[in-house]
Amino acid sequence: MQTHKAKRLAIIIESIMQARLTDILKEKGVTGWTVLPVLGGSGRSGEWSREGQVSRASGMVQVVCIIKPERLEPLLDDILKVVDRHIGVVTIGDVDVLRAERF
Amino acid sequence: MQTHKAKRLAIIIESIMQARLTDILKEKGVTGWTVLPVLGGSGRSGEWSREGQVSRASGMVQVVCIIKPERLEPLLDDILKVVDRHIGVVTIGDVDVLRAERF
Amino acid sequence: MQTHKAKRLAIIIESIMQARLTDILKEKGVTGWTVLPVLGGSGRSGEWSREGQVSRASGMVQVVCIIKPERLEPLLDDILKVVDRHIGVVTIGDVDVLRAERF
C-alpha cells in the first residue's frame, strides 16, 4: 500500500485559545486538524482536572494536525506566536499517511 | 527494560463507522484497540464540532491500534475498504512497546 | 525553529489506577503529563465501552508524558510496577518539542 511521509503536529493548549490557534492554521492554508478533549494534566502551572469545572477558564484541548513535512517549518513560528505566553506543549512526530492526496 | 518495535495505527473516522471498522479488525485477528473521543475538527468536508449535537451523524472518533510491524501491510487494504468512501484520516507511526507478549 | 528530541510515553490504563500512576510520576520528579479520555477499547480482557457506565470500575484513560530521552529508562521500571498486574498498554515514541526548556 502506498503511504507518504508526513508530520504529526500535536498542540496541547487552553480551550479558550483553540479558536485563535485554528484561525492561524486557516490563515496559513492548513485546512485539516482534529481537536481531542483533555481530562486533566500537570505542568509548570500545577495540576488541574476537568471534573466539576463550571468555568471555561481551566480546560485544555489537544489539536492534532497532519501536514506535509515541507509545510511544517514556516507554520511553527506562527503557532508559537499564539501559544507563546500561554501554557501548553507543542510536539512534532513522524508518521506515514494513507491517501496523501488529501493533505 | 526490554521493549519491542511496533506500529501505531491511528484512524480518525466517523462514529457511525466505528463498529464496521472494529469488526474488520476482529475479522483480521487484531484484538487490541482503543477508541478516543474527538471534539471537533476540520477537513475537506468543512469544520464541525460536537457541541450541542443531537444527531450521531456528525461525530468522529479516533481508533488507535498498536500492532506488530509485520501485521500492518495486509491490514491496510482492509481498513481502506471501510474508510474508503468516508471522510477521515489514517496515520501510521513507529513506537516501542512494553510487555510485547500482549500483541 | 529550534526543536529538541524527546520521548512521548503513552500509557493506556484503568481510571482507578490514574492517581497511583501520576503519584509515581511525581515521586520520580516528572511534573508534566496530560490525561486524555478513552471511550472504549478491546484487549485480552475483552471489549468495553463507556456508554451508560455508572461505575468507575470499567473506564480507562490515556496518560501522555513528554520527557527528556535520558529520563525514560529509569522511569519505565517504576511505571511497570503500577501497571504490572493491571490491564493496559505502554508505548514510547519519538517526538521533537518546541520550548524544550519546559521539560
Place this chain on the structure above:
Amino acid sequence: MDNILSLAATNLLSPVILSFALGVLASLARSDLSIPEAVAKGMSIYLLFAIGFKGGVSVADHGIDRTLGLSLVAGLILSAGLPIIAFGLLRVISRLSTVDAAAVAAHYGSISIVTFVAGSSVLETSGIATEGYMVAVAAAMEAPAILSALWLISRFGADTREMDSALMREIMLNGSIVLLVGSFAIGWITGKDGLDQIDSFIIAPFQGVLCLFLLDMGLVAGRGLRGGSGAMSAGAVGFGLLMPFVGATAGLAAGMLLGLSTGGVALFMVLSASASYIAVPAAMRVALPEANPSIYLTLSLGVTFPLNLTLGIPIYIAIASAVTGGS
C-alpha cells in the same frame, strides 16, 4: 384566518419558540453559549420517553381505535412515498446531483419528532384532542423514507453501498425508534396507574425541558446556517420552504381518508411536513457517504424546521380545523 393569525402569534411568542430564536441569534452572533453534547442527548432521551409514554397511556385510556392499524399503514406509505415526490421536485427546481437529491428526499419522507412534540403542545394549549397512537405513527414514519431514497439512487444514480443487514438493523433499531416504541408500550401496559407514578416527571417539566432543548437546536441550526449556507442554492432553499406544504397536503389527505379527529389530521400534516435531522442523517452517512451533509442538514434543520415551528404548525392546525369542521 383570524384564527390562524392569533394562533401564529401565540405560537411565535411562546417561550419554546423564543428559546429557539435565542439559540439562533446567539450562534449567529458567535457567542460561545453552548449546551454540552451529553446534556442535549439526555434531554432528547427525556422528550422521547415522555412523549412515547403519554401516547401509550392515552391509547390505554381510550382503547384501540379501529383506525390505529390503518393509520400506521398510512404512515408507512407516506414515509415511503414522499421521498419520491421530493426527489422529483428537487430535480425540477434545484441543481442538486442525484445523490444529494436522494439524500435530501430521504429526510423529507422521514419525520422530526421535535416538530411533532411542538405541534402536540400547540394542540394541547388550544384544547384540541388527538389520537394517542399518533406517536406510534411517528415512529413508523422514521425509517421507510431511507429505503425509498436508496431505491431512488439505485434506479437513477450511480452505485450505492449495498444495503447490508447491519445497516438495515441500524435503521430499524435506531435509538429514537426503540425508545419511542418502547416507552409507548410501557405507557400502554401501565396505563393511568403508571402515569400517576411518574407524571410529575414526564408532564410537569416537559415544556421547560423543551425550551432548553430548542435553545440547543437553535444554537446548532445557527451554526449550520453560518457554515453551510455556502453550499445552498436558491432552488434548494425554495425546496425547503415548499416541500413542507406538499407534505402537509399529503398528510391532510391521509388524515381525512382515515377519518381522524381534527387533532389527528393536524398531526398527520405536521409529521408529513417535517424533515428528519437525527435518524436519517446518520443513515445517510453510512449508506450515501458521497452526499453532502451540509446540504441536507442545513435544509432540514436550518430551513424547514424553523418554518414548521413558527408558521407551519399554526397553519396546519387551522387548515385541519377548517376541513374537519373542528372548533
Place this chain on the structure above:
Amino acid sequence: MDNILSLAATNLLSPVILSFALGVLASLARSDLSIPEAVAKGMSIYLLFAIGFKGGVSVADHGIDRTLGLSLVAGLILSAGLPIIAFGLLRVISRLSTVDAAAVAAHYGSISIVTFVAGSSVLETSGIATEGYMVAVAAAMEAPAILSALWLISRFGADTREMDSALMREIMLNGSIVLLVGSFAIGWITGKDGLDQIDSFIIAPFQGVLCLFLLDMGLVAGRGLRGGSGAMSAGAVGFGLLMPFVGATAGLAAGMLLGLSTGGVALFMVLSASASYIAVPAAMRVALPEANPSIYLTLSLGVTFPLNLTLGIPIYIAIASAVTGGS
C-alpha cells in the same frame, strides 16, 4: 400467597421494571440506544442525594430510634459476614478460582443502592412505613464486605496487593458513601423545613428519574449479558440466583432480632440480598486485578439485580409482612 402474587404482578408491570426490561431488550437486539455516561452519573447522584436526604428527614421527624445504633452494627456484621458464606457457597457449587470467588463474594456482602431504592418505592406504594435510618444502614453495608474478601484471599489464596492507606481511603470515602451519608446528615439537620424547600425536586420527579436510570442499567446489563455470558458457568449462575435468598434470610434474622417494623425488616432483607455493582467492582480492580470483571459484573448486574428487582423484592416484603404480622 395471594399477597405475594399480586405484589409481584404490580411490581412487574410498573414503569420502573418495564423500563429496565426495555433497556435489556434494546441492548440484546443491539440497538444503538444509549445514555451518555455523564447523564447516567448525574442521575445516580440525584438518586443518592434524594434517598439520603429523605432518610435523614425521616430520622429528624421520628426522633432517633433506640435501635439506630444496633441496626448500624448489624449492617456492618452482615456486610462483613455474608462474603464468607458466599465464598463457601461458591467453592461448593461453582468452579471459580479462589480469587474470582473472593471477588464475587465481596459484591454479595455489599449492597446495591438502586435495589434498595426500588424496594423502598414498592413499600411506599404499598403503604408500609420504614425506619428512615435504613439508608444509613445501607451506607454502612457498602464497604466492610471488601475487607472480608481481601482477608479471604490472604487466608486461602495467593498474594494480594497489600491493603495500603490509599486503597483504604478510596473504599471508605468512595463517592456514593460520602454522598449518601452527607445528604442523610443534611436531611437530618434541616429536617421538615429543609424538605419543604426542595421536595418538588427530590420527591416529585424521583420515580421518573428512576425509570430512566433503570433503562440505562438495563442497557448496561444487557450489554454485559451479551459479552460476558461466555465466562459464566451454570454453577456461577446458580449462585447468583440462590445467594440473594441466603442473604435475605440473614437480613430477616437481623431485622427480627432488632425488632424492626415490617418495612425495616423488609429493607434489611433487600440490602442483604442485593449485590454491589458500583463501589465493589472499582475496589476489586485496584485490589484484585487478577479477578475477572466479567464474572462478577455479569453475576451482580445481569443475574442478581434483575432477580431482586422483579421477584425478590415482592417476596421479601411478603415474608417480612407475614413474619412481623404486619399488614
Place this chain on the structure above:
Amino acid sequence: MDNILSLAATNLLSPVILSFALGVLASLARSDLSIPEAVAKGMSIYLLFAIGFKGGVSVADHGIDRTLGLSLVAGLILSAGLPIIAFGLLRVISRLSTVDAAAVAAHYGSISIVTFVAGSSVLETSGIATEGYMVAVAAAMEAPAILSALWLISRFGADTREMDSALMREIMLNGSIVLLVGSFAIGWITGKDGLDQIDSFIIAPFQGVLCLFLLDMGLVAGRGLRGGSGAMSAGAVGFGLLMPFVGATAGLAAGMLLGLSTGGVALFMVLSASASYIAVPAAMRVALPEANPSIYLTLSLGVTFPLNLTLGIPIYIAIASAVTGGS
C-alpha cells in the same frame, strides 16, 4: 441584631449551604465524589435560564420601573469602578504583582451569579420583594470590570495583549451574559402566560438543583483550597475577606441613591460584594495569561464565595432592612 443572627442561622442550616459544605469536606477529605463536567454545565444553564426568565416575568408584571435605566447605569459604574478600589487595596495589603493584582481586581468588580441566586432565595424565603430587573443589572455588571482591569495594567504595568475585537466579542457575548439577557427578554415578552407554561420546570425544582450545583461548587472550591493554598499570602486572604464588605458598601450607596426597595438594595450589595469565577477567569486567561490563576480562583471561589454565601448575605440583608426601614 437578633434579626441578623437568626437570619444567619437559618441560612447556615439551609440545604443549599450544607450541600456546599458537604462538597468542600468531601474534597478536602479527598473523596472521589465528583459531578461530571457536562452535568455541572447543564445545571448552570438551567439556573441562568430560570433566574433570567423569572426576572423578565417580574418586569412584565410590575411594569418598567422608572429606575430600571438608572440601575443599569449604576451597575455599569460599580463594575467598572470597583476594580480600581480593589487594585488599590491589594497594592496596600498584599504583595501581589501588578498583573496578579489587576487580575484579582477584575474578579471583584464583576459578579457571581450563584451568589446573586442565593441572595434572591434568602430574600424570597424571608418574604422580601425585589425589583425583577436586578437580574438585568447582574448581567450588566459582568463585563465592565474586565475592561477596567486591562486599563489598570496598561497604566501601571507591563505590556498586555492588545484588546482585539475577538476578545471584546468574547467578553460581551460570553455564554452566561447571553443566556441571562436572552431568558430575561423571553420572560419579559411572554410574561405571566409564559411562566404558567414552564413554572413547574423553572420554579419548583430550582432550590433542589441549586443544592446539587453548590455541592459541585463545594467540590471545586475544596480542590482549589487543597491545591492553591500554597500561592496564598495572608494579605491576599485578608483582601478576600475584606473586599466583599467594601463592595457591599458601594452597592448600598448605589441602591439608596436610586431609592430601591429593601430587596433591591440588598441585591445591589450582594452583587457588588460578589466576585466572578466563570466569565472573568476565562477572559483573564486570554488577556492576561501571565496572571496566576490559582491566586484569583482561590480568592474568588475559595474565600469570597463561601464568605458571602454563609455570613455575607444575611448581613447585607439585615443592613439593607435597617437602612431602608424595611421589615
